[in-house]
Structure formats: C-alpha cells, structure tokens
Amino acid sequence: MKRALLVSLSLGLMSAAVAQKVEAPITIGVAVAQTSNVALLGQEQVIGARLAEKFFNATGGINGTPFKLVFQDTGGDEAGTINAFQNLINKDRVVGIVGPTLSQQAFSADPIADRAKVPVLGPSNTAKGIPQIGDFIARVSAPVAVVAPNAVKQALKLDPKIKKVAVLYAQNDAFSVSETGTFQETAKAQGLSVSTVQKFQTTDTDFTTQVTAVLGADVDLVIISGLAADGGNLVKQLRQLGYKGLIIGGNGLNTSNLFPVCGRDCDGILIAQAYSPALAGSVNQLFVKEYRNQYKKDPPQFAAQAYTGVQVMVEALRKIDKKKKLDTWNLADLRVELNKQILAGKYKTPLGDVSFDREGEVNQKDFYVAQIKMKDAKNGTFVFLK
Amino acid sequence: MDFLQNYGFLIVTMIQQGLLGLSLYFPLMAGQLSLASPGFYALGGYIAAIMGTNAAFAPLRESLGSWIFPLEWLVAGVASAALGLIVGVPALRLRGIYLALATIAFVEILRVVALNLSVTGGAVGLFGVPQPFGFVDRWQYVWIFGPLLVLVLLFTARLERSRVGRAFRSLREDELAADAMGVPPTRYKVMAFVIGAVLAGIVGAMSAPFLNTWNARQGTFDASIAYLAYVLIGGSRNMWGPVLGGALLAALPEVLRPLQDWRLIINGLVLVVASLYLPQGLVGLFRRRRAAPLARPATQEVAK
Numbered sequence: 001m002k003r004a005l006l007v008s009l010s011l012g013l014m015s016a017a018v019a020q021k022v023e024a025p026i027t028i029g030v031a032v033a034q035t036s037n038v039a040l041l042g043q044e045q046v047i048g049a050r051l052a053e054k055f056f057n058a059t060g061g062i063n064g065t066p067f068k069l070v071f072q073d074t075g076g077d078e079a080g081t082i083n084a085f086q087n088l089i090n091k092d093r094v095v096g097i098v099g100p101t102l103s104q105q106a107f108s109a110d111p112i113a114d115r116a117k118v119p120v121l122g123p124s125n126t127a128k129g130i131p132q133i134g135d136f137i138a139r140v141s142a143p144v145a146v147v148a149p150n151a152v153k154q155a156l157k158l159d160p161k162i163k164k165v166a167v168l169y170a171q172n173d174a175f176s177v178s179e180t181g182t183f184q185e186t187a188k189a190q191g192l193s194v195s196t197v198q199k200f201q202t203t204d205t206d207f208t209t210q211v212t213a214v215l216g217a218d219v220d221l222v223i224i225s226g227l228a229a230d231g232g233n234l235v236k237q238l239r240q241l242g243y244k245g246l247i248i249g250g251n252g253l254n255t256s257n258l259f260p261v262c263g264r265d266c267d268g269i270l271i272a273q274a275y276s277p278a279l280a281g282s283v284n285q286l287f288v289k290e291y292r293n294q295y296k297k298d299p300p301q302f303a304a305q306a307y308t309g310v311q312v313m314v315e316a317l318r319k320i321d322k323k324k325k326l327d328t329w330n331l332a333d334l335r336v337e338l339n340k341q342i343l344a345g346k347y348k349t350p351l352g353d354v355s356f357d358r359e360g361e362v363n364q365k366d367f368y369v370a371q372i373k374m375k376d377a378k379n380g381t382f383v384f385l386k
Numbered sequence: 387m388d389f390l391q392n393y394g395f396l397i398v399t400m401i402q403q404g405l406l407g408l409s410l411y412f413p414l415m416a417g418q419l420s421l422a423s424p425g426f427y428a429l430g431g432y433i434a435a436i437m438g439t440n441a442a443f444a445p446l447r448e449s450l451g452s453w454i455f456p457l458e459w460l461v462a463g464v465a466s467a468a469l470g471l472i473v474g475v476p477a478l479r480l481r482g483i484y485l486a487l488a489t490i491a492f493v494e495i496l497r498v499v500a501l502n503l504s505v506t507g508g509a510v511g512l513f514g515v516p517q518p519f520g521f522v523d524r525w526q527y528v529w530i531f532g533p534l535l536v537l538v539l540l541f542t543a544r545l546e547r548s549r550v551g552r553a554f555r556s557l558r559e560d561e562l563a564a565d566a567m568g569v570p571p572t573r574y575k576v577m578a579f580v581i582g583a584v585l586a587g588i589v590g591a592m593s594a595p596f597l598n599t600w601n602a603r604q605g606t607f608d609a610s611i612a613y614l615a616y617v618l619i620g621g622s623r624n625m626w627g628p629v630l631g632g633a634l635l636a637a638l639p640e641v642l643r644p645l646q647d648w649r650l651i652i653n654g655l656v657l658v659v660a661s662l663y664l665p666q667g668l669v670g671l672f673r674r675r676r677a678a679p680l681a682r683p684a685t686q687e688v689a690k
Contacts, residue, residue, distance in 0.1 A: 034647070035650055069649075071650075073644070073646070075639075077603070078597045078598075078599065078603075079395075079399055080598065080639075082395050082524065083395060083396060083399075083599070083640050083643075086392060086394075086395055086524070087392065087643065088387060090391045090392045091392055103510060104510065104511055104599060104601050104603060107510075107511070107514075107598060107599035108597050108599045109512035109598075110599045111514075111598045112524070112598070115522060116416075127510050128510075129513065129514075133513075133514070171498075171501050171502065171508075171509060172497075172501055172509055172602065173509060174508075174509040174511070174601070176509070177508050177509040177510065178510065199502075271432075323636065349526075349651040
C-alpha cells in the first residue's frame with residue numbers, strides 16, 4: 001500500500017520535471033569542497049572553474065549567449081555533497097554538474113544525479129569505479145593507475161642502479177591508498193624489490209618510526225603517497241635523518257603548497273602529474289597566463305582539471321546549440337543530449353587532447369614527470385623531465 | 387513535491403542525526419559521558435554495506451529480496467550489542483573524562499581497523515550500496531528513519547518511568563548512594579551503554595543505503611564531538627533535547643546555504659551563543675517558564 005503510494009508520488013514528480021523549459025541564462029553547476037579540510041583542493045577548483053567561465057564567456061559564450069556557473073559548497077563530507085547536488089539539480093536547474101572533489105563524495109552523490117539523469121563530470125575523482133556508477137557519470141581526471149607508473153620509470157632512467165625500494169603511504173586518504181597499490185605493482189614489474197611498506201596518517205607530524213624503518217632497510221628509492229603537509233614533513237625528516245637517495249612523490253604532493261613545508265629538503269623530489277603548466281598547446285598557455293596574472297604562481301593540477309570540466313560542458317553545449325537552439329529544449333531532454341554530446345566529443349584542453357570512452361572514462365594523451373628545484377627555503381619550481 | 391525533492395534529504399538527515407544524539411543520551415541517563423556512538427554507527431553501516439555489496443552474500447540477497455534490509459538492521463543491532471558489552475564492561479570502570487577518552491580511543495581503533503581491512507574497502511570504502519524497498523528519492527527514507535524515531539522515543543518515555551530508568555537516574559545523581567541502596571552500578575551502566583550502541587548500530591545500517599556509500603570517514607572523532615554538541619545544545623536532561631539538537635544542528639548549515647561563505651560563521655555563532663545562554667539546552671527554554679512561579683512563594687512562607 002505504502003509502496004504503491006510512493007511509486008505514484010515519484011511518477012508525479014517525474015512528469016512535473018519533464019515539462020520544464022530551459023531557462024536563460026544556461027547554468028552549469030559546480031559542486032566542490034569550498035570549506036572543510038578538503039578546501040585546499042576545492043578552492044583551486046573554484047579558481048579553475050571561474051577562469052573558464054570568464055574565458056569562455058569572453059569568447060562568445062554558447063554561440064553568442066553567455067552562460068553562468070552556480071557554485072554549491074559540498075563541504076568535506078558525503079551528506080553535504082548530496083545536499084549540494086540536490087540544490088543544483090532541483091533548485092538551480094543546472095544542465096550539468098562539475099564535481100565533487102573527493103572520490104568518496106562521488107560515490108555518495110553521483111548515483112543521485114545519475115537517477116535524475118543529470119550529466120556529471122568529476123574533476124578530481126581518481127578512484128576505481130567512478131565512471132561505472134552510471135551512464136551520466138564521466139570524469140576528466142585520469143585514474144591513478146595511468147599516472148603513477150611514469151615516475152618510477154623516470155627514476156630508473158636517472159639512476160639505473162636502483163634495486164631496493166621503500167614505499168610509504170597515508171592510510172586514511174583514499175587517493176594515496178589506491179596510488180600506493182599502483183606504485184608497488186609498478187616497482188615489482190620493473191624488477192625492483194619492495195623492502196618495506198610503511199603507513200602513516202595525513203594528520204601525522206612525527207614520522208620517526210617510518211623514517212627509522214626506511215633507513216634500516218637501506219633502500220635506494222623512497223616512494224611517498226600522501227598529501228602536501230604530511231608528505232612534506234616526511235620528506236624533511238627523511239633528509240634530516242640522513243637519507244640520500246631519490247624520492248618519488250605521489251600526486252598529492254603535486255602542489256607548490258609543499259615548498260614551505262619541506263623547504264630546501266624538497267629539492268629533487270620526482271612527481272608524476274596529470275597536468276603540466278609547461279604543455280605547449282595554446283589553450284593551456286592562455287589558461288596559464290590568466291592564472292599567473294591573478295595569483296602570481298603556476299596553476300596546479302586541480303585548477304586545470306576544473307577548468308577542463310567546465311570547458312568540456314561548454315563545448316558540448318555549443319555543438320548542441322548549433323543543431324537546435326538551447327532555449328527551445330526541455331531541460332530534461334537537454335540534460336540527456338548533453339550527456340551524449342560530452343561523451344561523443346573531442347576537446348583541446350589545458351590537460352592536452354581529451355576524449356571519453358563509452359563509460360565516461362577519460363582518454364588523456366599526455367602525462368608528465370617533474371622534478372622539484374628549490375631556489376631558496378620557500379620558493380621552488382617543478383622542472384619537467386622528458 | 388519540489389519541496390520534498392529539495393529538502394527531503396535534509397529532513398531525513400535531521401531525523402538521523404536526532405537518533406544519533408539519542409544514542410548518546412542513553413549512557414548520559416546513567417551519568418556516563420560516552421563518545422562511542424560513531425564507532426557503532428560506523429560498524430552498523432559497514433555491516434549493511436558488506437551485506438549489500440559483498441559477493442559472498444549474493445545468494446542471501448537473492449533469496450530474501452527486500453527482507454535483507456530488516457535483516458541488516460537486526461545483524462547490526464546484535465553486533466553492536468555484543469561489541470558494546472565487550473567494550474562496555476571494562477571501559478565503564480572509568481569515570482567522567484577518562485571514560486570519554488577511552489571511548490574516543492575505541493572509535494579511533496575501529497576507524498583504523500576499517501582502513502586496513504580489505505572487506506571494508508580500505509580508505510575508498512564500499513560503494514554502490516543497493517536501495518531498500520525500491521526507494522528512488524532520498525526523502526523516501528523518511529519511511530524507515532521516521533518509524534525508528536517514534537519507536538525509540540516511545541521506548542525512552544517508557545524506560546524513564548520504569549525501574550531501570552529510575553536506576554539510571556539514581557546512578558547519574560550519586561553513584562555511591564545508588565550502590566548503597568542496592569542498585570548495581572556496573573550492570574546498569576553497561577545496560578545504558580549497550581542500548582545506545584544498539585541504536586547507533588541500527589541507524590548506521592539504515593544510513594549506508596541512504597548515503598549510497600560507506601567509508602571510514604563516517605565514524606570519526608569529529609562525529610563524536612558533533613553528537614555531543616547535539617545533546618548539549620538540545621538539552622541533556624530530557625529525551626527531546628538530543629532530537630531537537632540533532633535536527634537543528636543538521637539543518638542549520640543547509641538552511642544557511644544562501645549565505646555561502648558566511649554560513650559556517652553563523653553556524654559557529656549559534657553554537658557559542660546557545661552554549662553560553664542556554665545551560666539547560668533548547669529544551670530548558672520550554673521548561674523554565676512552567677517551573678519558575680511555583681517555587682518562590684512556598685519558600686518565602688516558610689521563612690516567615
């Protein structure tokens with residue numbers, strides 16, 4: 001009885017949604033972590049998305065009509081992400097969503113967007129299984145398994161004598177845990193022996209136990225998967241206690257926020273990246289210029305990925321608009337069409353050439369390995385290696 | 387209906403957080419400051435997520451259909467009771483702040499264990515948790531969290547008037563005196579602790595499908611503090627306190643969403659003001675009005 005009532009209620013809801021026209025201006029939702037302990041990443045994504053909004057509206061919007069971004073803060077948790085998504089879908093009536101920041105948040109909120117048939121582009125969700133959540137879920141962030149192996153290969157190029165490896169990772173960070181799995185597999189595949197595996201927490205500040213174990217194992221290469229603060233401190237303590245060999249940092253260390261933490265000891269860290277400010281293409285160079293003008297530093301990966309997410313949505317909308325004017329669409333139909341168009345298109349983005357496979361997994365051509373060079377105790381640069 | 391689409395998730399979250407506030411309220415009835423609820427909440431969620439997604443349970447899921455969900459709640463309740471007993475008996479020898487510390491340690495241990503097991507999905511957690519009873523929209527979860535809240539409130543109201551409830555209260559007021567009057571402290575303290583644990587476990591089992599996913603970030607020290615705030619802001623001496631506090635504190639950041647960056651600042655201000663000016667909690671607001679006029683005249687007459 002209750003169930004029959006529920007079904008009829010939800011049917012009523014669906015028919016109400018179908019009748020809605022697309023309102024001008026076209027809105028694209030951005031749901032990232034603007035607050036909480038994930039905000040360090042989320043704020044960069046906000047910057048990236050805003051730069052994309054400014055740039056693409058300045059170059060004609062969607063074939064002459066400007067579009068608008070609507071931001072809803074997800075916070076760092078799952079419930080906040082669901083709330084942000086519900087707001088974007090039902091209240092702000094967006095055509096598509098770029099977000100959320102964390103993979104765990106995506107697992108929580110993406111099914112809701114998928115059921116509502118709203119296309120979602122994950123800007124930084126790298127865990128296994130994200131595009132498989134549903135037909136409407138895609139991502140512009142390459143999964144860890146693709147990015148990480150490059151750094152190990154580069155380390156072997158720099159020092160072919162490497163035999164023994166120590167692997168360290170932050171066990172409470174989802175990304176670091178998946179990444180360390182990839183690192184360990186790659187190391188073994190390259191014929192290296194993993195002498196010790198050490199765990200820490202992203203909130204740790206003292207790494208004496210881990211460093212002692214690494215020094216005791218007498219290794220030639222240390223691979224760290226963590227975030228900027230903990231990873232930086234770990235590197236610092238490794239160097240201070242006398243470790244001399246190469247260090248590979250995971251993608252979590254791919255930020256200039258690392259420099260103040262480990263200072264001069266950051267020097268020489270190898271980092272595998274899904275994005276490089278040095279990539280030649282004109283799209284990337286325009287983005288880098290804009291970013292440098294405003295923030296006086298090179299754009300990090302998170303900003304570039306959010307920029308790419310918005311760009312993909314806008315370019316797909318432009319194509320749809322050419323076939324049939326956007327203001328003549330029903331919102332529900334446009335969302336479905338947008339999802340199809342996103343997956344069908346090819347895009348020249350700051351990340352390089354990007355396209356999607358049928359499930360919504362990103363096909364990205366270029367990956368990079370950079371080495372950190374410190375100028376003084378606070379400033380450094382990522383030097384890209386061939 | 388648009389209203390339900392927009393705020394359905396929030397309304398259910400308010401009920402859910404109210405229930406979690408109540409799970410802290412039971413030990414407090416017996417005077418025990420326990421912060422273990424997030425641990426049992428996480429445990430219940432993991433049980434539901436594992437039974438819902440693990441391949442080993444596939445035959446069970448097929449044969450039971452939607453009945454698997456009540457079974458998940460039952461298993462979560464029983465497992466929480468068992469773990470509650472194991473933890474409660476030694477931990478409840480501690481008092482006050484030491485008990486609070488021990489329960490925080492318990493939550494941390496569970497979290498680190500969950501991070502390191504493969505059956506719990508490590509740091510990524512478990513995802514793709516199936517939806518019960520063909521639920522599509524979040525607000526439909528009102529049909530399971532709502533009845534649970536009503537049942538728990540009825541249970542609490544009965545409990546407070548029963549012999550056990552009076553024993554809890556006597557322990558809260560003075561443990562030594564209660565012991566002298568023939569109330570066995572350990573038994574009743576553990577009982578109060580286990581009731582709270584079972585409730586948190588069941589709420590967790592219902593929440594895993596509600597959030598679509600489950601991971602180690604669900605049961606953390608932050609959550610312990612949040613639940614404690616529900617009880618303190620709502621009022622710790624009345625069963626409506628935690629419900630009110632949980633609902634209010636869950637709703638506040640969302641209701642303030644239009645304020646954007648300011649919302650967390652206002653949220654914090656409300657917490658500070660409420661704890662400064664409402665020592666009895668929100669419930670105290672309603673109480674004082676009725677109680678005040680009676681007391682004074684009586685004492686004055688005696689004085690003369």
